Amino acid sequence: MKKIVISLVLIGLIIISIISFVSPKETKQSKLNELKAELSKKTTPSVDHSKFPILQKKIGSPQEVTEACISCHNGRAQEVMQSNHWNWEREEFIKGRGVVYLGKKNAINNFCIGVEGNELSCAKCHIGLGMTSSSTYSYTDSKNIDCLVCHDNTETYAKAPEKGGAPDQTLDFSFIAQHVGKPKRSNCGVCHFLGGGGNNVKHGDLETALFEPSKETDIHMASSGMNLGCTECHKTEKHLISGKMYSLSSMNRNRATCEECHTDNPHSETVLNQHTYKVACQTCHIPVYAKVNATKLDWDWSTAGKLKDGQPYEEDDKDGNHTYLSIKGNFKWGKNLKPDYIWFNGTASHYLLGDKVNDTTKALVINPLNGSYNDRNSKIIPVKIHRAKQPFDPVNRILIQPKLYAEKPGEGALWKDFNWQRASEVGMKEVNLPFSGKVSFIRTEMYWPINHMVSSKEKTVQCNECHSRDNSRLAGLKDFYMPARDFSPVIETAGTGIIFFAFAGVLIHGVIRIISTRKRKMKV
Amino acid sequence: MKQKVYLYRAFERFWHWSQALIIFFLALSGFEIHGSFSFLGYQSAVKYHNMAAYALVILIIFAIFWHLAxxxxxxxxxxxxxxxxxINYYLLGIFKNAPHPTRKTVLSKLNPLQRLVYLGFKILIIPTMVLSGLLYMFYRYPQNGSIEGLNIESIKTIALFHTAGAFILVAFVIVHLYLITTGTTITSNLKAMVTGYEELEDTTKSQLESKNEVISAEVNNE
Structure with a gap:
């Protein structure tokens, strides 16, 4: 009987260990291989645009290209004109604020602050041609759509600086139009890598190194790897592109997610799959960002306007990053950065032009990302926090939208006249907001979710980088109990206390026993 | 008159030693998970802690069955x-080489203090650890499911119970290991738990009595 029981126990233990070692790994591996096979398929364009007579003619302007495009691709212009790339706004519901048409017209950031009044310069990143003012611009004239900025496959098309989004007129439009296709990295990257006035300034995880990244930089986009383009993940239907940045959006919708391809339980270890309830993929799989070039972390506008011999000047660090520009102030940069971590449920709020700031003792968060441990939809995500000191009207208690760019001096633009007073006065007038005549500076923060520069699985964040007493990556998230990081001081003290007393007790008892035994023996 | 007695049967010894081994490993991996030190590596510690926990639960189920049967x-x-x-013996008598106040027999292997402490171990500490441990493993499931009533706000309470129990267990083991040496000789208790046999005072008389009589006698004495 007892032999049977013993062997049953042993067999049970062995079976359990075998099951837990062997079981689910194979299926996960084949899922990844399926994905690789799927994404390796080469697609060939269905037509050769260079054969179309309409594109073989001499084309003198980008508007003519657009007309030629629309003449075949009818209906597409209407799709484009529905998109936020064109309208520069989205219809969003913001809790506590209601429905807002959120976009570059009413949002502020803490980089170049805002586009209003500065369109000639900023519209270089608008998919339209010739925007001089975002409020008077015709969003219904399809001729103004810039098809080429997204569909040029020659990498020769480029918008001219300070021309409201128009290209250099000397380009060979016929040649470019004959070589159009699905957007490549270069099409997206020219705006999304260089936003904010330079490479990697804004995002930290989107920069020119992603044109041809190594596997260390980005496992998905690596030239020697799967070499995925932007649109493989940012799937696009009828010119509506999935994925968006929470600097200009508020609702939990139309997000491009890892789970679409990888499912929400991609690990072979159950305990790792359980982490996905509360931890976003990016949190572990993007251990560092700004892997190749530095990203901007701090922008102090308050020092802008200093001149040397009446002339604006710049100072650079050893990597060539600007640390001071007369037109913009002081900057701090960072490279190979560990992200900050926050709870995020997919919804954000926004500081909009004209909002009153009541508390200036702590930094104003321009795009608070909502979430908490107790919110079922929240997950921990990695973010870059961009800090700034930006102009503020202390009497009206609103952030100032300064006039930054003008074609010539004397119009009040900061970048030409270097006068905050005047730039604020002109800027606020253009956005129809009051200005008291006083300019001060307040600290602001912006949160930039980190989604790109995914590392290989070997380089992921290890358990003890978060589950640790000291230097936990999640040290800042205090609204929940995490094993290894957290403990109860009472239980810890009491626990070590009883262990100590138990140990000391048996030690003393043992010593007395030895001594008393010896004494007895000596007596004998 | 001493006599060799078969005190611990095969299953009992198997249960005791595998439980000891599993609890030792659980403490080692458990305190690593708690953040007290690094040894196995966090991921391995979690993985093998969970596996050892299942092994212990299975062992306990068999042990309960054995005890009842x-x-x-x-x-x-x-x-x-x-x-x-x-208590007097442990505090005073033991130093004077006084005899054990209670006699070890097949039917009463444990002295009154052992009875009390092991009972506490079985009905308080072990259930606390197993229950909080299982909740620790599975607490996310209800939270992710749709049954609101089963949701647990935080793992904190569970973790604190589990940790407190672990500290007590470690203290128990320390004292337990020491008390092994307080048998008739330094190693007699250890030998008994390894081989099953121990030399005890002649208990021919009580062995002749039937089990029921002994138990009822004890009850009456109380």
Whole structure:
């Protein structure tokens, strides 16, 4: 009987260990291989645009290209004109604020602050041609759509600086139009890598190194790897592109997610799959960002306007990053950065032009990302926090939208006249907001979710980088109990206390026993 | 008159030693998970802690069955009788080479203090650890499911119970290991738990009595 029981126990233990070692790994591996096979398929364009007579003619302007495009691709212009790339706004519901048409017209950031009044310069990143003012611009004239900025496959098309989004007129439009296709990295990257006035300034995880990244930089986009383009993940239907940045959006919708391809339980270890309830993929799989070039972390506008011999000047660090520009102030940069971590449920709020700031003792968060441990939809995500000191009207208690760019001096633009007073006065007038005549500076923060520069699985964040007493990556998230990081001081003290007393007790008892035994023996 | 007695049966020894081994490993991996030190690596610590936990649960289920089937559970019925004498022995008598106040027999292997402490171990510490441990493993499921009533706000309370129990267990093991040496000789208790046999005072008389009579006698004495 007892032999049977013993062997049953042993067999049970062995079976359990075998099951837990062997079981689910194979299926996960084949899922990844399926994905690789799927994404390796080469697609060939269905037509050769260079054969179309309409594109073989001499084309003198980008508007003519657009007309030629629309003449075949009818209906597409209407799709484009529905998109936020064109309208520069989205219809969003913001809790506590209601429905807002959120976009570059009413949002502020803490980089170049805002586009209003500065369109000639900023519209270089608008998919339209010739925007001089975002409020008077015709969003219904399809001729103004810039098809080429997204569909040029020659990498020769480029918008001219300070021309409201128009290209250099000397380009060979016929040649470019004959070589159009699905957007490549270069099409997206020219705006999304260089936003904010330079490479990697804004995002930290989107920069020119992603044109041809190594596997260390980005496992998905690596030239020697799967070499995925932007649109493989940012799937696009009828010119509506999935994925968006929470600097200009508020609702939990139309997000491009890892789970679409990888499912929400991609690990072979159950305990790792359980982490996905509360931890976003990016949190572990993007251990560092700004892997190749530095990203901007701090922008102090308050020092802008200093001149040397009446002339604006710049100072650079050893990597060539600007640390001071007369037109913009002081900057701090960072490279190979560990992200900050926050709870995020997919919804954000926004500081909009004209909002009153009541508390200036702590930094104003321009795009608070909502979430908490107790919110079922929240997950921990990695973010870059961009800090700034930006102009503020202390009497009206609103952030100032300064006039930054003008074609010539004397119009009040900061970048030409270097006068905050005047730039604020002109800027606020253009956005129809009051200005008291006083300019001060307040600290602001912006949160930039980190989604790109995914590392290989070997380089992921290890358990003890978060589950640790000291230097936990999640040290800042205090609204929940995490094993290894957290403990109860009472239980810890009491626990070590009883262990100590138990140990000391048996030690003393043992010593007395030895001594008393010896004494007895000596007596004998 | 001493006599060699078969005190611990095969399953009992197997259960005791595998439980000891598993608990030692659970403490090692568990305190690593708690953040007290690094040894196995966090991921391995979690993985093997969970596997060892399942092994312990299975072992406990078999042990419960064994205790019920053999009637050995009665060994743990607490008694107030001789408790004071036993405490006096550990605090004073042991140093004077005084005899053990209670006699070890097949039917009463445990002294009154052991009865009390092991009973506490079985009905308080182990259930606390197993229950909080299982909740620790599975607490996310209800939270992710749709049954609101089963949701647990935070793992904190569970973790604190589990940690407190672990500290007590470690203290128990320390004292337990030391008390092994307080048998008739330094190693007699250890030998008994390894081989099953121990030399005990002649108990021919009580062995002749039937089990029931002994138990009822004890009950009457209380």
């Amino acid at each position: 053999t009637g050995e559970w009665k060994q743990y019925v607490p008694t107030a009788k001789n408790i004071k004498a036993q």
